[in-house]
Amino acid sequence: MKTVIIGGGIAGLETAIYLRKYGQEVTLVSERDYLYLYPTSIWIPTSGTRFEDVALPLAPFAQKHGFELVIDTVNAIDKAQNSIVCATQTLSYDNLVIAVGAGKMKPKGIEHAPSICGAAQEALSIKEQLEALIAKGSGVISMGFGGNPNDTSAVRGGPAFEVIFNVHNHLKKLGLRDKFSLNFFAPMARPGQKMGEKSVDMMISIFKRLDIGMYFGKKITGFSAEGVHFEDDSVLKSDMMMFISAGAGHPLVKEAGLPLNEAGFVQIDPYCQVRGTTNIYAVGDVAAIEGVEWRAKQGHLAEAMGRAVALNISEKAKGSPKREGYQEHMSIVCLMDDGRGGALIYRSTKRSFMLPLPILGHWAKKGWGWYYKNSKMNRIPRIPGM
Numbered sequence: 001m002k003t004v005i006i007g008g009g010i011a012g013l014e015t016a017i018y019l020r021k022y023g024q025e026v027t028l029v030s031e032r033d034y035l036y037l038y039p040t041s042i043w044i045p046t047s048g049t050r051f052e053d054v055a056l057p058l059a060p061f062a063q064k065h066g067f068e069l070v071i072d073t074v075n076a077i078d079k080a081q082n083s084i085v086c087a088t089q090t091l092s093y094d095n096l097v098i099a100v101g102a103g104k105m106k107p108k109g110i111e112h113a114p115s116i117c118g119a120a121q122e123a124l125s126i127k128e129q130l131e132a133l134i135a136k137g138s139g140v141i142s143m144g145f146g147g148n149p150n151d152t153s154a155v156r157g158g159p160a161f162e163v164i165f166n167v168h169n170h171l172k173k174l175g176l177r178d179k180f181s182l183n184f185f186a187p188m189a190r191p192g193q194k195m196g197e198k199s200v201d202m203m204i205s206i207f208k209r210l211d212i213g214m215y216f217g218k219k220i221t222g223f224s225a226e227g228v229h230f231e232d233d234s235v236l237k238s239d240m241m242m243f244i245s246a247g248a249g250h251p252l253v254k255e256a257g258l259p260l261n262e263a264g265f266v267q268i269d270p271y272c273q274v275r276g277t278t279n280i281y282a283v284g285d286v287a288a289i290e291g292v293e294w295r296a297k298q299g300h301l302a303e304a305m306g307r308a309v310a311l312n313i314s315e316k317a318k319g320s321p322k323r324e325g326y327q328e329h330m331s332i333v334c335l336m337d338d339g340r341g342g343a344l345i346y347r348s349t350k351r352s353f354m355l356p357l358p359i360l361g362h363w364a365k366k367g368w369g370w371y372y373k374n375s376k377m378n379r380i381p382r383i384p385g386m
């Protein structure tokens with residue numbers, strides 16, 4: 001039985017590693033020859049890390065775990081033929097795991113506001129713009145994130161908070177903070193509510209303390225060279241913008257005739273099997289996750305989905321009814337970094353809190369990047385659930 005995985009991100013790699021642990025034959029198809037470790041990309045704009053340290057080559061993982069790696073772009077899924085059509089070849093599968101991540105909503109003029117959550121190269125573009133503005137000596141920098149009314153789980157605000165806090169501390173270190181005006185914008189009245197009410201209050205008090213302007217509760221209509229445009233025709237004039245569009249369905253799954261929710265994410269059952277199919281699974285950001293109202297698409301959930309699918313595929317191959325679900329892994333775990341320290345944000349069905357971790361928080365997040373790479377290469381033991 002051969003399983004083909006599309007996508008070499010956090011979800012796809014975890015699925016491949018665990019399928020191999022269970023002795024399954026695996027081919028992983030990725031358009032990039034590297035895994036882009038998004039959570040550690042937040043330091044690229046302020047030179048706290050290098051692009052090469054965030055982009056982890058996939059070939060060593062393939063060699064270590066014994067799966068086939070194909071670098072190619074998948075253009076279509078042919079469910080009837082159990083095959084995928086790539087740019088240079090067609091591949092057949094017995095089981096298919098879709099792990100292509102999310103597409104992005106595209107507001108007007110988005111080319112003026114690159115995203116830290118978009119194409120890997122956008123982080124470099126943010127870095128270049130920031131460096132150019134610093135060389136100029138002063139300016140207005142505005143950063144924010146948007147919503148998706150059709151699926152709140154696709155909203156990603158955490159990295160926007162992290163990047164603006166990192167920029168604040170970077171400018172402070174350069175002795176230039178007073179020369180720059182920093183702003184944060186979002187269409188929600190209380191951005192980051194998913195983290196819990198207390199965390200939002202704490203975030204607002206941090207903005208006030210750091211003198212970061214807040215533009216909340218107004219719909220964003222687009223971007224231009226002038227700045228951020230809002231529904232009341234006001235403009236937040238800016239020399240530089242960073243905007244995280246909410247996630248939306250990936251173009252590949254739209255064309256494939258798979259069941260999608262209103263926002264375009266693939267509908268799955270509690271075991272990550274695509275509804276109405278027998279041998280197709282979806283894991284990570286591409287899937288429509290169901291459950292609590294504050295659910296969020298996160299890396300640790302993507303991994304739990306990958307592990308569950310690997311187990312489910314191998315149990316099914318053995319004829320066993322044993323299955324593992326993903327919903328019990330639903331929680332928000334975020335180590336929010338500001339370049340100097342950080343805060344642990346946690347939310348589960350039982351509790352939610354934000355724990356400030358000065359200095360330690362920053363180094364813990366740096367340590368996680370190191371742990372990720374080395375544990376996936378089996379160089380160090382894995383901490384259960386991580």
Ligand SMILES: Cc1cc2nc3c(=O)[nH]c(=O)nc-3n(C[C@H](O)[C@H](O)[C@H](O)COP(=O)(O)OP(=O)(O)OC[C@H]3O[C@@H](n4cnc5c(N)ncnc54)[C@H](O)[C@@H]3O)c2cc1C
Nearest residue numbers: 007009010011031038039074100101117159284285298299
């Ligand atoms: C800046 C940032 C910071 C974050 N911080 C945190 C955090 O602190 N904690 C946390 O838990 N989560 C965090 N997240 C969320 C986490 O990174 C995502 O949930 C996770 O990366 C999702 O993994 P994925 O494999 O589903 O998707 P992705 O990482 O997007 O990977 C998808 C892969 O599929 C490939 N692909 C796409 N289309 C095709 C195609 N047609 N053919 C072949 N390959 C294709 C892509 O190139 C990519 O390699 C953060 C996200 C961002 C963007």
